[in-house]
Amino acid sequence: MSLSPKTPFQNLPSPPVAEKKPVTDTRHGITRTDDYAWMRAENWQAMFKDPSLLDPAIRTHLETENAYMEAGMGDTAELQKVLFAEMRGRIKEDDSSVPMKDGPYAYGTLYVTGGEQPHFFRTPRDGGEKHVLLNGDKEAEGKDYFRLSGIDNSTDHGFGIWGYDDKGSEYFTLRIRDLATGEDLSDVIENTGGGGVWAPDGKSFFYTLQDENHRPSKVFHHILGTSQTGDRLVYEEKDPGFFMGVGGSLLDDFIYIDIHDHETSEYRLISTKDLTAEPKLVAVREEGVEYSMTEGGDVFYILTNDGDAKDFKIMEAPVEAPGKENWKEIVPHEPGRLIISHMAFARHLVWLERREGLPRIVVRDRATGDEHAIAFAEEAYSLGLSGAAEYDTNVIRFSYSSMTTPSQLFDYDMVTRERVLLKTQEVPSGHNPEDYVTRRVMAPAPDGELVPVSLLYRKDTPLDGSAPCLLYGYGAYGITIPASFNTNNLSLADRGFVYAIAHIRGGKEKGFAWYENGKMEHKQNTFKDFIAAADYLNQQKFTSYVNIIAEGGSAGGMLMGAIANIAPEKFAGIIAAVPFVDVLNTMLDDTLPLTPPEWPEWGNPIESEEEYHWIASYSPYDNIGAKPYPPILAISGLIDPRVTYWEPTKWIAKLREVAPEAGPYFLKTNMAAGHGGKSGRFQRLEEIAFEYSFAIKVAGKMAAAV
Incomplete structure (x- = not known):
């Protein structure tokens, strides 16, 4: 063997020789x-x-x-x-996201000129002055590595859970910020997966703890103003082969405990009406069967590959009895039509699917069953469904781009089908897609x-x-x-x-x-x-x-x-x-x-x-x-x-x-x-x-x- 004549790595010093210890x-x-x-x-x-x-x-x-x-x-x-x-030069340094409406406010992120880290802000719902809730550049000062996991506001918008990893090892520390004063409470939660889910009253939250082998094996309930050592263990996953996450519904009715590996999943639910109750099993894990859930008022919509639905189907089950025996098919499995994710709103069911390698968004009217799709005509493109932060809405948000087309952000009215362009990715140094x-x-x-x-x-x-x-x-x-x-x-x-x-x-x-x-x-x-x-x-x-x-x-x-x-x-x-x-x-x-x-x-x-x-x-x-x-x-x-x-x-x-x-x-x-x-x-x-x-x-x- 010899170096190719094209290889430009000539006249190198002798490479390191590692010691051998069989x-x-x-x-x-x-x-x-x-x-x-x-x-x-x-x-x-x-x-x-x-x-x-x-x-x-x-x-x-x-x-x-x-x-x-x-x-x-x-x-x-x-x-x-x-x-x-x-x-x-192709990055707009002082860029800002389009805020997402949530109750009396709209929440977003921005960067400042020269800044490395995001700043999280909110404005009044219909626009106004930005109020910075978390300045990532300030928090990162003096650290060789710093990564924020974001900030999640409580339902009453009084507090925010924010997390950071200052080593790169993905052990996140959680802090609680008073969003009115900008001050952090004394609560410090260490070795977490990076986020938490608020209880509706804004006085407590749920989070996952990483064990010594860096696996999220336990869910805890933390009450503001108390020590982490006193947090209540809500659920422990004994099987080391499963990941675990915790999430919440748009209606704030349930806390989801999502347990899964790469081919099997299981959900357990905590009703926010009784935060001390044992998590309720939805459907016992079966090898090779995946499912995920979103709430639609009096029903859950369940995306699953159960049976022969390799490319997934959507089922419906009553909130009071979501067990598998009560699942009813509402979006059938179609081979070659992969349903990737789904969301439910007061009047619509929305899902992201892929056919022949190209994505599209499908909207179904929950009352009539009428469906329509959002798609684009380029040979190859990317489509992302951002959804919404509110349940009772007719407007969802999605992003579109291709390898030549800068990212575009749209608000889409699911009733009128009006598509409003909110923002096009700016390339300050210039970009002509026609080139x-x-x-x-x-x-x-x-x-x-x-x-x-x-x-x-x-x-x-x-x-x-x-x-x-x-x-x-x-x-x-x-x-x-x-x-x-x-x-x-x-x-x-x-x-x-x-x-x-x-x-x-x-x-x-x-x-x-x-x-x-x-x-x-x-x-x-x-x-x-x-x-x-x-x-x-x-x-x-x-x-x-x-x-x-x-x-x-x-x-x-x-x-x-x-x-x-x-x-x-x-x-x-x-x-x-x-x-x-x-x-x-x-x-x-x-x-x-x-x-x-x-x-x-x-x-x-x-x-x-x-x-x-x-x-x-x-x-x-x-x-x-x-x-x-x-x-x-x-x-x-x-x-x-x-x-x-x-x-x-x-x-x-x-x-x-x-x-x-x-x-x-x-x-x-x-x-x-x-x-x-x-x-x-x-x-x-x-x-x-x-x-x-x-x-x-x-x-x-x-x-x-x-």
Whole structure:
């Protein structure tokens, strides 16, 4: 193996060589040796709360990797500044959202010029002076990392629950703010999931507590003015394989306890007429059956895949007896029509659905049953349903954008069908949609399935195979990657790149079956689909193999590790952000935050030998070979509870050991951040500029890019 002549990473210093400390593990009669298991900090739970506790040997290795990365990327410093300035120039710095009406007020967020954090405000309902309730920039002063989870006002609008994470570990602290005075009460609730749900009287709220393994396993009831230690335990989920959340209805009649993994769900309800009552079970969890609820006065509307409704249907049940035996179908299942979410209002039922990969909003008159849809005509676009903060309304809010069209926010009257444009995303440095093309093409997979690929490029980009391409993919958990407007991507398109999103199996772009056929024993389809997208773009001369830089993060980072092992010759470079690459070891470690809840997605290799083999067949760390890997950039966060820092660290060390003549391989560890990277809006742009500078450098476009 040798470096490609196009590879610009020449004259690098010697890369870090990680110490090898073999650890063996035997499962199902199979023994594996992991030379880099020592990189997993034994005290990771404590370290997430206090990063100074990290083993000095591990810290030294991460710092050495960061230094090597700086050496390899040092010549992009000026380009990063240029990219950052461009991206920042496309953001309206003193931007403000359109406030959402709620009782006597309307609530929104704003940013100030130069500010990193959001400010939360309210105005009188029909307009007037903004009153800032929470100044994120002020709260973040003096902190390396700071992330707000938002602020939720009580029903009487007297108080607000607000939460923050000041480490990146996603343990949120809750405070209570007097919205009239701006002062916080003495109440401090630590180690939460990030929010709370008010009781209607505004004197207490419900929240989830994260346990020592970073799982939301308990719901507590907190009364204002008391200590967290005295909070009443409302419900405890004993199964570590389930996540848990707490929410409330628009009518303030119920507190919802939502218990779920990636394929099974269960709801328990607390009537706000009796906050001390035991939560009432709606329908007992059944493996593979999902349901979610919204209240419609005297009935609940239940979105579920029960029976053979893979693409979901909507049921109705009386509020007084919402058990499954009383569910009545009102919106039937239609194969290929995936119902994503639903909301109920006094006179209307609303849902967001997707057909043939494109979203639309459907409105039904509850009295007459008449339906109509809200849709758009572009080849590829994104549609988001914001709903409303009030139940007794005819007006809902939604957003629309495409890869060339800036985001537009609308209020929509469900009776008159009048659509009012409230706001169009402003691009201060200028943007002409006519200069760009957005398309959706279909790439044939090896088994005959057609994989949607969304494209963005300038009209003057030559489609002769010479254009560089950033090909993005995710493909897990049923998450659909929208073909939405992103000003950052224009920095690539303006430099001659084709920006592409491969809507691969593992998401729900083409219905629930698209998800099912990209998980568990079918996981290889995700990788084959992504490679098929690269093949199609190469064949149709949108780009060529020597010009494709692949990018993915988290589970999409696992995708990057897999396609690097399967078809390294088809990619000029790979960007893997917080990559889930040590899949087998992680799924064998049931103490890690996400492992038990993730078994329905990947398989349980502890209990099942068959599922062990599924994962072992593609786990990137376990399938590294002496192959012609392209340059790889891995990015991680030291206190990331979702994809722990040691996964990419081990991956890079092993790549360097097994395929030393390929690459090169770079690891950038954010020493004061977690899964989402840096927390400020401009700090995040610095990270994107860094990633894009890697892509531009790999593409050999450095000279023309600055």
